[in-house]
Amino acid sequence: MNTFYDFVSPLLGLGVEPKDLTFLQISLRGIIVFLATLIMIRCGHKRSLARKTAFDAVLIVILASVLSRAINGSAAFFATLGASLVIVVVHRLLALVAYYSHGFGVLIKGHPD
Numbered sequence: 001m002n003t004f005y006d007f008v009s010p011l012l013g014l015g016v017e018p019k020d021l022t023f024l025q026i027s028l029r030g031i032i033v034f035l036a037t038l039i040m041i042r043c044g045h046k047r048s049l050a051r052k053t054a055f056d057a058v059l060i061v062i063l064a065s066v067l068s069r070a071i072n073g074s075a076a077f078f079a080t081l082g083a084s085l086v087i088v089v090v091h092r093l094l095a096l097v098a099y100y101s102h103g104f105g106v107l108i109k110g111h112p113d
Contacts, residue, residue, distance in 0.1 A: 018073035029071045036081050037067055040088045055098075055109045059091045 009015065012032070013025035021029075040063075066084050069075035098105035 012077055013073060014077055016073065021073050026071060026073075029073070029077065033067050033070050033081070037063070037084070040085055043088065043092075053109050055091075055095070059087065063087055 005014070011025065012029055013021045016025070063084055066075075066080060066087065070077050070080035070084075094108060098108055
């Protein structure tokens with residue numbers, strides 16, 4: 001694991017102040033975050049982009065906010081990716097509970113207009 005960290009650390013600027021990140025480091029961070037987000041959303045379920053309920057909009061806003069920190073270096077890179085995965089999993093679990101419990105679904109999603 002140390003060898004992996006030693007390899008990616010200079011490429012991604014891990015442990016570097018945000019103001020010291022280079023164009024290449026930010027670009028690589030952006031590419032990795034894009035791919036990780038695509039995988040997370042695909043694992044989460046396509047409903048988060050299709051139905052656009054307030055419940056799903058919250059996921060999108062929070063996920064974008066958290067992941068932007070991984071790109072600009074204001075938060076730890078891998079910890080931010082991990083936290084984003086947790087957010088997607090919690091969203092998925094809540095959606096599953098809402099699917100089986102009408103009362104809970106109304107509580108978190110509201111009534112359709």
